[in-house]
Amino acid sequence: MLNHLSLRLRVFLFFLLLAAGGLVISALALWVGYQRARDPGLLDAFIFAEILIAFGMLALVAGVWLLFDDNVAKPIERLSAQLRARAHAGVSADLDLQAARYLGDLAPAAAGLAEQLAANAMNTAEAVAAETAHLASEKQRLTALLTEIPVAMLLAGPKHQIVLYDAQAAEVLAQIAHPRLNASLFDYLEATGLTDAYAKLIKTGKDVHCTLTSVDGRQTYSARIKPLGDAPGYMLVFDDSAAQIEPDEARPLVYDFELLETPGDDAFEERPLLDLCFVVFDTETTGLLPHKDEIVQIGAVRVVKGKIVEGERLDTLVNPGIPIPPASTKVHKVSDRMVQGAPDIAQAGRSFHQFARDAVIVAHNAPFDMAFLHRHAERMQVEWTHPILDTVLLSAVLFGASETHTLDSVCERLGITIPEALRHTALGDAVATAEVLVLMLPMLNARGMTTFGDVIAETRKHGRLLEDLN
Numbered sequence: 451m452l453n454h455l456s457l458r459l460r461v462f463l464f465f466l467l468l469a470a471g472g473l474v475i476s477a478l479a480l481w482v483g484y485q486r487a488r489d490p491g492l493l494d495a496f497i498f499a500e501i502l503i504a505f506g507m508l509a510l511v512a513g514v515w516l517l518f519d520d521n522v523a524k525p526i527e528r529l530s531a532q533l534r535a536r537a538h539a540g541v542s543a544d545l546d547l548q549a550a551r552y553l554g555d556l557a558p559a560a561a562g563l564a565e566q567l568a569a570n571a572m573n574t575a576e577a578v579a580a581e582t583a584h585l586a587s588e589k590q591r592l593t594a595l596l597t598e599i600p601v602a603m604l605l606a607g608p609k610h611q612i613v614l615y616d617a618q619a620a621e622v623l624a625q626i627a628h629p630r631l632n633a634s635l636f637d638y639l640e641a642t643g644l645t646d647a648y649a650k651l652i653k654t655g656k657d658v659h660c661t662l663t664s665v666d667g668r669q670t671y672s673a674r675i676k677p678l679g680d681a682p683g684y685m686l687v688f689d690d691s692a693a694q695i696e697p698d699e700a701r702p703l704v705y706d707f708e709l710l711e712t713p714g715d716d717a718f719e720e721r722p723l724l725d726l727c728f729v730v731f732d733t734e735t736t737g738l739l740p741h742k743d744e745i746v747q748i749g750a751v752r753v754v755k756g757k758i759v760e761g762e763r764l765d766t767l768v769n770p771g772i773p774i775p776p777a778s779t780k781v782h783k784v785s786d787r788m789v790q791g792a793p794d795i796a797q798a799g800r801s802f803h804q805f806a807r808d809a810v811i812v813a814h815n816a817p818f819d820m821a822f823l824h825r826h827a828e829r830m831q832v833e834w835t836h837p838i839l840d841t842v843l844l845s846a847v848l849f850g851a852s853e854t855h856t857l858d859s860v861c862e863r864l865g866i867t868i869p870e871a872l873r874h875t876a877l878g879d880a881v882a883t884a885e886v887l888v889l890m891l892p893m894l895n896a897r898g899m900t901t902f903g904d905v906i907a908e909t910r911k912h913g914r915l916l917e918d919l920n
Contacts, residue, residue, distance in 0.1 A: 458523045458850070465515040469508055476503045524852060525550040529560055531849040538896045539889035541865045602688040605678070607710050610635045610644065613683060614705030620761075622671070622688050626664045628805045630762055631754045632709050632727050635686070637807060640665055647675050651684060683710050704761050706754055718837065719903030723891055726902060728753040728839070729806040730884035731764075732876045733819045734782035736774050740821030744770030745795055746784045748802050749877030751884045752809070756891050758884050764805045765877040767792040782874045799823060799830035806836055810902070814857045814883045816840040817916050837902065841883055842916060843909035844890050848897070851912055857882060864889050 455463070477500055484496045529550050535541040545561050602618035611632050615623065623629040626638045635644060640663040647660035655677055662671045676685040731750035737743035750764040767784065769792040779785050793801070802823075813819045816838050823834050845855045849863065857879060861868055866885050872878025899905045 456850070457527055458519060458852075461518060461523045462515065465511050465518070469511040472507045472511070473504055476500060476507065521552040524850070525553055526556075527850040528853070529553070529556070531853075533560060534848065534893050534896055535864060535889070538892040539864060541863075541889070604686050605683060605705070605710075606635055606686055607683040610648070611709060613707060613709040614703060616703050619686075619688065620704070625669060626666065628762070628764065628801070629704075630752060630805070630807075631704060631706055631759050633808065636665070637804075638665060639663065639671075640667070644675075648684065651675050651677060681710055704759060706757070706759075708755055719906070720901055722900055723894060723902060723905065724756045727809040728812050728884075728887060729809040730812040730880050730887055731802065731806070731819065732813060732879040732883060733822060734778075734784055734874070734876045735822065736770050736772060736778050738818075740818060740825065743822075744768075744772055745798070745822050746770050746774055746778075746789055747782065747876040748798055749875065749880040750802060750805060751877075751880050752805075753812075753884055753887060756888060758881075758888060763877065764802060766798050766801065768798045769794050771795075782876075795822075795826045796829040796831075799826055800832060803830065803832040803834070809836065810839055811836040812839045812841065812883065812887055814841045814860075814879070814886075815916065816842075837906075839887075839905065840909065840916065841886050841890070843912050844887075844894070844905070846912040846915055847899075847905075847908045848890060848893050851915060855915065857886075860886055 480496050480500050480503075484492060525546075528546060532541075532545050547558065547561060550556065550560075602616065602622045604615035604619040604623075605613045607613050611634055612630065613632075615629055615631075620629040623638050630637075643660055643662045647658045650658045657674050657676050659672075659674050662673050663669070664671075672689045674687045674689060676687065678684060729750055729752055731748065733745045733749075734747040735743050735745050745768045747767050748764065749766075752759045752762040767789050769789045771794060774784060774786050774789070792798075811820075817840075820834065820838065823830075827834055841857075841860065842855045845853070845860045845863075849855075849860075853859070853863075858868070861882055864886060866882060866889070868878060868882045872881070894900075894905055899908055
């Protein structure tokens with residue numbers, strides 16, 4: 451049971467036990483002395499002596515515990531967190547040897563090990579760089595090959611989730627909703643036509659022509675689905691002339707072929723962290739009171755398979771319907787003039803809700819941002835039932851509750867730089883938080899928190915941090 455407690459809590463319990471044991475022993479000693487004295491008149495003196503001993507004992511143990519906590523327990527916790535950051539998140543910041551000066555040779559030994567690890571990591575990085583260059587070359591060949599197909603196309607897994615899409619397919623999907631890796635095609639297209647065509651593809655193993663309808667019923671597409679050989683899933687090609695392009699046009703791709711591997715049907719809490727999709731977001735507001743202030747900007751990015759998906763971003767101004775105080779504009783640079791003509795919170799909230807569909811929502815101090823969304827849920831005609839992760843709590847789990855957990859502090863700890871021009875913009879802070887999350891995921895795995903349920907169980911231990919922040 452004690453193995454699940456933090457080092458500092460175990461140390462505190464040790465000193466608490468020491469104090470209790472000292473009080474019990476002193477009380478027994480005085481009781482034996484009183485019994486041997488055989489003088490009832492000395493009872494008050496013995497009781498007074500025990501009270502003095504108790505206060506003295508508690509003061510002494512508390513003082514020693516505070517010294518031990520500040521000079522041993524906290525530095526050990528900080529040192530272990532820094533080592534995990536270097537080992538599992540690639541952070542190259544120097545270890546804080548000054549804070550660990552009372553740990554004897556442990557800190558210098560850890561620093562030496564970290565330097566050796568960094569040297570090995572550099573060699574590995576060179577090998578990875580060479581392989582990355584090879585993959586980049588393969589991607590260029592794939593892009594050139596797909597350019598010969600002058601129509602919009604995407605790849606889908608056997609459960610109809612999007613594995614790859616090109617820029618032209620993104621334009622087709624964007625007519626319905628934001629294109630998203632690992633999103634279900636049924637978020638965009640009416641299910642019956644697609645499932646019927648896929649069933650025929652499975653049966654015949656040949657191309658199947660079909661007519662597909664958008665989920666809102668407003669658009670119809672002439673399309674083909676093609677088998678992927680031995681790989682699971684299929685290619686979906688839109689044949690409509692509106693989707694056609696010139697063969698020599700650029701054809702950027704968004705993809706993750708690992709998504710072709712069909713995930714299991716485990717309960718959400720049992721799913722591995724790296725199998726989850728995350729939508730990391732931030733808001734800028736007219737003030738700091740969620741019950742009466744309003745959102746003026748929403749920024750969000752998607753993280754799939756532990757990587758930020760380039761190109762899958764949401765960045766929108768929001769018309770708050772009330773004047774933006776000059777003090778708030780000074781912080782986030784959003785003015786009344788900028789939000790004129792911008793969507794209101796109902797429209798912007800629905801767009802974000804769709805962008806975050808089937809994903810875990812992540813934010814830094816999530817209760818603050820989510821409070822605005824929950825307040826307007828009825829106007830948006832949506833329900834915010836997404837699982838939530840908070841990087842404030844993840845930081846407390848990984849680095850200890852006694853550390854500072856502001857976004858700037860966490861970024862500095864993990865070697866992440868937020869460009870000054872992007873700080874206190876919704877998208878800029880969302881990107882920084884996403885980079886924090888990407889580095890934290892392998893650190894959580896290394897601590898034995900491999901599933902979403904494991905992480906939630908640990909973060910609940912630090913919920914008071916959010917109460918203090920808000």
